[in-house]
Amino acid sequence: xxxxxxxxxxxxxxxxxxxxxxxxxxxxxxxxxxxxxxxxxxxxxxxxxxxxxxxxxxxxxxxxxxxxxxxxxxxxxxxxxxxxxxxxxxxxxxxxxxxxxxxxxxxxxxxxxxxxxxxxxxxxxxxxxxxxxxxxxxxxxxxxxxxxxxxxxxxxxxxxxxxxxxxxxxxxxxxxxxxxxxxxxxxxxxxxxxxxxxxxxxxxxxxxxxxxxxxxxxxxxxxxxxxxxxxxxxxxxxxxxxxxxxxxxxxxxxxxxxxxxxxxxxxxxxxxxxxxxxxxxxxxxxxxxxxxxxxxxxxxxxxxxxxxxxxxxxxxxxxxxxxx
Amino acid sequence: xxxxxxxxxxxxxxxxxxxxxxxxxxxxxxxxxxxxxxxxxxxxxxxxxxxxxxxxxxxxxxxxxxxxxxxxxxxxxxxxxxxxxxxxxxxxxxxxxxxxxxxxxxxxxxxxxxxxxxxxxxxxxxxxxxxxxxxxxxxxxxxxxxxxxxxxxxxxxxxxxxxxxxxxxxxxxxxxxxxxxxxxxxxxxxxxxxxxxxxxxxxxxxxxxxxxxxxxxxxxxxxxxxxxxxxxxxxxxxxxxxxxxxxxxxxxxxxxxxxxxxxxxxxxxxxxxxxxxxxxxxxxxxxxxxxxxxxxxxxxxxxxxxxxxxxxxxxxxxxxxxxx
Numbered sequence: 063x064x065x066x067x068x069x070x071x072x073x074x075x076x077x078x079x080x081x082x083x084x085x086x087x088x089x090x091x092x093x094x095x096x097x098x099x100x101x102x103x104x105x106x107x108x109x110x111x112x113x114x115x116x117x118x119x120x121x122x123x124x125x126x127x128x129x130x131x132x133x134x135x136x137x138x139x140x141x142x143x144x145x146x147x148x149x150x151x152x153x154x155x156x157x158x159x160x161x162x163x164x165x166x167x168x169x170x171x172x173x174x175x176x177x178x179x180x181x182x183x184x185x186x187x188x189x190x191x192x193x194x195x196x197x198x199x200x201x202x203x204x205x206x207x208x209x210x211x212x213x214x215x216x217x218x219x220x221x222x223x224x225x226x227x228x229x230x231x232x233x234x235x236x237x238x239x240x241x242x243x244x245x246x247x248x249x250x251x252x253x254x255x256x257x258x259x260x261x262x263x264x265x266x267x268x269x270x271x272x273x274x275x276x277x278x279x280x281x282x283x284x285x286x287x288x289x290x291x292x293x294x295x296x297x298x299x300x301x302x303x304x305x306x307x308x309x310x311x312x313x314x315x316x317x318x319x320x321x322x323x324x325x326x327x328x329x330x331x332x333x334x335x336x337x338x339x340x341x342x343x344x345x346x347x348x349x350x351x352x353x354x355x356x357x358x359x360x361x362x363x364x365x366x367x368x369x370x371x372x373x374x375x376x377x378x379x380x381x382x383x384x385x386x
Numbered sequence: 387x388x389x390x391x392x393x394x395x396x397x398x399x400x401x402x403x404x405x406x407x408x409x410x411x412x413x414x415x416x417x418x419x420x421x422x423x424x425x426x427x428x429x430x431x432x433x434x435x436x437x438x439x440x441x442x443x444x445x446x447x448x449x450x451x452x453x454x455x456x457x458x459x460x461x462x463x464x465x466x467x468x469x470x471x472x473x474x475x476x477x478x479x480x481x482x483x484x485x486x487x488x489x490x491x492x493x494x495x496x497x498x499x500x501x502x503x504x505x506x507x508x509x510x511x512x513x514x515x516x517x518x519x520x521x522x523x524x525x526x527x528x529x530x531x532x533x534x535x536x537x538x539x540x541x542x543x544x545x546x547x548x549x550x551x552x553x554x555x556x557x558x559x560x561x562x563x564x565x566x567x568x569x570x571x572x573x574x575x576x577x578x579x580x581x582x583x584x585x586x587x588x589x590x591x592x593x594x595x596x597x598x599x600x601x602x603x604x605x606x607x608x609x610x611x612x613x614x615x616x617x618x619x620x621x622x623x624x625x626x627x628x629x630x631x632x633x634x635x636x637x638x639x640x641x642x643x644x645x646x647x648x649x650x651x652x653x654x655x656x657x658x659x660x661x662x663x664x665x666x667x668x669x670x671x672x673x674x675x676x677x678x679x680x681x682x683x684x685x686x687x688x689x690x691x692x693x694x695x696x697x698x699x700x701x702x703x704x705x706x707x708x709x710x
Contacts, residue, residue: 065474065490067391067488067709069709069710070710071710100431100432100433101431102429102430102431103429104429105426105427105428105429105441105443105454106426107424107425107426107443107444107445107452107454108424108445109424109445109452109480109483113483115443115445115452115454115478115483117429117441117443117454119429119431119439119441119456120431121431121432121433121439128431128433128439130429130431130439130441130456132443132454132456132476132478132485134478134483134484134485135483136481136482136483139482139483142482144482144484147483148478148483148484148485149485150389150476150485150488152456152474152476154439154456154458154472156433157460158460158463158466158468159433159437159439159458159459159460159463159471159472160458160468160472161456161458161472161473161474161490161492164391164474164488164490166389166485166488166709166710168485168710383709385391385393385490385707385709386393386394386395386490386492
């Protein structure tokens with residue numbers, strides 16, 4: 063018996079941002095599509111206007127474990143020199159419910175699976191030939207999204223927009239070093255959207271940042287910042303005009319994603335879950351004119367998928383400390 | 387930094403079933419009454435007909451930590467020689483969201499806070515003079531409920547009803563040893579209800595076990611088994627006839643407690659939350675004739691309360707292992 067306690071350092075050592083991790087997260091969307099996931103609504107605990115705890119979880123038929131992830135977002139932390147987000151994941155034996163493993167991942171696996179979901183979206187929806195990728199925001203996900211994207215598309219340049227010049231220049235230095243390509247700041251979101259074939263929005267915005275007027279043929283946008291009621295990064299008109307709007311799960315996105323705002327804007331259109339594409343049930347054939355949007359809120363199935371992948375590697379390498 | 391990992395053995399050593407633990411759980415109901423608790427609905431993951439994972443949590447204003455508890459109920463486990471229920475509790479710093487502590491309590495704190503909630507109910511609602519306590523069921527809560535009750539009432543005898551003779555006799559031997567009073571099996575629930583001044587129901591029943599015909603003046607019933615839709619231990623007519631019906635939280639009990647069945651039985655009556663009594667906002671003056679019912683489903687506030695009490699004691703005694 064006992065529970066294997068695994069630290070962030072151990073998880074980082076055995077599960078970097080790689081193609082195996084990508085495949086695990088991609089699989090999660092297929093599971094949802096195939097109806098083999100039991101995934102309740104997110105449990106949201108409000109602490110104050112800037113701080114909350116969100117718990118997600120999913121049972122996937124056929125997997126040895128199910129996972130529940132407790133994730134904190136305390137957005138005044140950076141003022142104290144602390145990261146905004148952290149998380150802990152518990153893995154239970156799917157046959158007995160016993161707690162086999164606790165990942166003290168401090169948000170690492172959450173960052174990974176969130177970034178990789180953006181890559182899964184781009185893999186199935188974005189143009190094949192991408193010169194420039196634009197990212198709005200300079201935080202942790204602005205990094206993970208673009209590093210993940212590099213697993214599925216060979217782009218030549220990254221452009222970034224952020225409100226804080228110091229953070230923008232840190233981002234450019236850091237990411238140019240990691241990606242070995244130019245990473246350049248732009249002065250406006252308009253410039254950024256117009257310059258890029260893929261745009262990823264990674265902010266906490268509650269008012270649209272991206273105007274429909276800037277959207278151009280051949281653009282794919284992944285909007286991953288909005289995950290709670292009231293958040294919004296894209297002008298709703300973008301969703302009306304797009305050739306294809308995809309989301310991770312309709313149930314969550316209607317509450318907290320970009321598509322929560324469609325009804326108010328009188329937009330009534332098909333929104334398709336990403337799993338339809340990862341499972342092969344659907345394909346989208348882009349033309350030069352296509353505009354595609356993917357609305358991501360993050361699912362418990364992704365957490366279970368990345369946790370299962372991590373556990374397999376932890377066991378293979380004999381990491382973790384057995385306690386209890 | 388780092389996270390303090392605390393085992394079941396350490397928790398048992400520093401936090402037995404005592405008056406301090408009782409006071410902590412009692413406080414939880416007052417917090418709910420006073421509106422200083424942010425407590426979302428339970429996150430319920432279905433695994434199969436006999437197995438599920440329920441996650442509860444609460445933020446309480448003024449506390450140093452908030453807690454989220456992941457609890458598993460796998461009811462085929464006893465056939466494998468394993469306990470049905472387990473749990474893990476994460477404690478986060480209420481100011482930063484960082485994971486200060488993980489309790490690998492294997493259900494211990496859940497058992498404790500659930501048993502103690504029954505004692506809180508009895509303290510405020512049950513007759514002062516109790517000769518006989520009746521318990522329906524022979525599992526873990528049949529033990530914790532009665533041991534907890536002994537903190538608030540001096541009873542002389544326990545009578546028990548269970549479906550499995552072997553478990554009934556184990557229960558009688560075990561509890562007579564712990565309580566140092568007679569603990570006797572009865573052949574029927576009818577006999578048991580008629581013989582007792584306090585009855586505690588601790589089963590997974592989905593059909594009423596206790597008939598309204600057996601209810602007599604001077605009886606207090608705590609029904610703690612029903613906590614999910616479809617569960618029921620008391621005939622609804624009992625709720626109609628009782629002088630007072632109390633519950634832990636209306637929001638949860640209307641979904642999963644005994645009172646979920648009131649509407650179907652055309653019963654429209656006041657149900658008062660237990661916090662009204664623990665806070666002193668209300669008092670109930672029993673007469674010889676009074677019949678009172680308390681419907682308990684278990685709240686995230688109780689989990690946060692018992693976890694905070696445990697953490698204080700763990701720190702005082704220097705227990706736990708810092709990891710990460």
